[in-house]
Amino acid sequence: MSKVGETTLVLDLAALEHNYNYLRSKITPETKFLGVVKAFAYGSDMVAIAKKLEQLGADYLAVAYVSEGVLLRKTGVQLPILVLHPLASNFDDLIGYHLEPSIYSRNILNQFIEAAKEGEQNNYPVHIKFNTGLNRLGFSKDDVELIAEETKRSGCIKIVSAFSHLAASEDKNEQTFSLKQIESFKNLSSALMDRLGHAPMRHMLNTSGIINYPEAQFEMVRSGIGLYGYGNQVEIDAALKPVASLKTVISQIHQIEANESVGYNRAFKSNHPIKSATLPIGHADGIGRQYGKGKGFVTINNKKAPILGNVCMDMIMVDVTNIDCKEGDEAIVFGNEKSAEKFASGAGTISYEILTAISQRVKRVVTGI
Structure with missing residues (x-):
């Protein structure tokens, strides 16, 4: 899939067709x-x-x-x-x-x-x-x-x-x-x-x-x-393909010094220097506050970036200390490599909840037509 320049939900109709055909194969033709x-x-x-x-x-x-x-x-x-x-x-x-x-x-x-x-x-x-x-x-x-x-x-x-x-x-x-x-x-x-x-x-x-x-x-x-793309069983999940991939971009990178905090209520306090990235997605987009404080993470350049502190209405901050990245780079919330089920599990919930929570203000792009 091509890179996105804003928070985008990419929908793959070819994956939908695959899932439909797989489920059809489990029932009789009539x-x-x-x-x-x-x-x-x-x-x-x-x-x-x-x-x-x-x-x-x-x-x-x-x-x-x-x-x-x-x-x-x-x-x-x-x-x-x-x-x-x-x-x-x-x-x-x-x-x-x-x-x-x-x-x-x-x-x-x-x-x-x-x-x-x-x-x-x-x-x-x-x-x-x-x-x-x-x-x-x-x-x-x-x-x-x-x-x-x-x-x-x-x-x-x-x-x-x-x-x-x-x-x-x-x-x-x-x-x-x-x-x-x-x-x-x-x-x-x-x-x-x-x-x-x-x-x-x-x-x-x-x-x-x-x-x-x-x-x-x-x-x-x-x-x-x-x-x-989700079957509530590991072996079924492996046979299906997620239709939706939620992606966003890095808006800004900050150097956080020891004893500094990140976000509302100073919910994250650093005891050593780290690097944070701010992403334009928050609880108004469907990423609830339950994913904050390290319970949720995004993937940037194939590496895990945990959410720092509280989720804001329109933004999250993630730890990119050990990730080679720059402003404008893509961040994947969930998709093919990291499913919505895996993202949701960090906060003790299920794929249904995170999928249906994605706000209508998030841009939709349909592929595989």
């Missing part, structure tokens, strides 16, 4: 594939990612909120879009832009039926979310009869899928719990299909589920983090 592009496509570029997935042959997309789906529609994305957490206040937009809601409670079911009636809809596609143990959103087994009855009575909606979410698909120590969830979902979806008189698609597997529980792929799988 199993549908849903790409999760919520949260600006895990902090990258939702429109660019969605359009690439559409080109690659994905069957569905998923977003968290209606506004995300509206943006995709306005930019020309045609694939069916599942909205995972719709709110009643956005139902008019949801219907107007042909988005498909996850129906996860009695209240949301009743409110969406009313919205569909008002909009004179017929067989509007909806997805029924079952709670099998994550205890976040979803219907219980006691709701199956009501779901079927209300759906038939309304005449304005059609259940096109039933789904659930594994709580710990990446954790081999929780295999018993995951298998229990899968069995519970089988029973719930079967009971629903019996009462509906037709067979909606079923989907339960996330990225780690695709790898660890392929026998439960049903008619569709969903992948989010795996598409962006």
Whole structure:
């Protein structure tokens, strides 16, 4: 990749294609594939990612909120879009832009039926979310009869899928719990299909589920983090390619003498002479304060440069004492050589958090088109 002259998130669509093909290889040819592009496509570029997935042959997309789906529609994305957490206040937009809601409670079911009636809809596609143990959103087994009855009575909606979410698909120590969830979902979806008189698609597997529980792929799988290059397991990470690389540049270099401090609250104090570099990236760009005081580091000319003191809003200072570098040189926060997972682990968090935290003010550059 070419050098950057400012803080830039470089997005490699060739890496996305590699990851998509790898995950596709783990499922049967007839199993549908849903790409999760919520949260600006895990902090990258939702429109660019969605359009690439559409080109690659994905069957569905998923977003968290209606506004995300509206943006995709306005930019020309045609694939069916599942909205995972719709709110009643956005139902008019949801219907107007042909988005498909996850129906996860009695209240949301009743409110969406009313919205569909008002909009004179017929067989509007909806997805029924079952709670099998994550205890976040979803219907219980006691709701199956009501779901079927209300759906038939309304005449304005059609259940096109039933789904659930594994709580710990990446954790081999929780295999018993995951298998229990899968069995519970089988029973719930079967009971629903019996009462509906037709067979909606079923989907339960996330990225780690695709790898660890392929026998439960049903008619569709969903992948989010795996598409962006992370598999929650060392061996899977090795088979995937990070899509996003966060890079910045050295703005200024300082010689710090013994007993001098660096940054706010004098959080770093030097007991011997060092050299520091200031970089134009901070917590307003997604590099939280938890990465300060040496818990996070960047790479400059293939060498590790730990963060000195507190992370500022727009800047970090790093230790370049033993690095041959100059103002204008590139600094890599994460990318192919040092993954977002490795960067995040220094602060005791995960790749999802650092990826989705990258501010929209950071320039995006798309490559591998």
